[in-house]
Amino acid sequence: MKIIKRISKTCTQTLLDNGFWLHEEKLDDGKTTRFTFVKYWHPCEIKHMMRDFASNSDSSYIRLGQKLKSLGLCIEGDEKSWDLKKILIAIADNISMNAKPWKRGISNIDKTVKEIYGTREDFKKELFETYKEDLV
Secondary structure (H helix, E strand, C coil), X not given: CCCEEEEECCEEEEECCCCCEEEEEECCCCCEEEEEECCCCCCHHHHHHHHHHHHHCXXXXXXXXXXXXXXCCCCCCCHHHHXXXXXXXXXXXXXXXXXXXXXXXXXXXXXXXXXXXXXXXXXXXXXXXXXXXXXX
């Protein structure tokens, strides 16, 4: 099922099969500009970590978001699906351990999640420690 959102009279956004969005805008001179982008699915509390991930490992970020949505998390309009503790657990349990989410980001770490944290459990502990104030 193709999702098409009309942004304005001259602009649409279409969800592609690979999870990216196609933005198309008709210009005054009759030409059309097109680009693809990744829509953020993560909660605001973890924006710094996840925006680097979306930028540097966009396909992995999309797949992780799709997995969380299939688990009933991060659903627009469903307030109960935004429980940060459940989201952090699901991220740790489902992130690609071979992704390099922080390369060229704020911390510029050119290592995989596995190289940095070793195990999913260690990654989960780090997430809980980092976001403990938001979990209260």
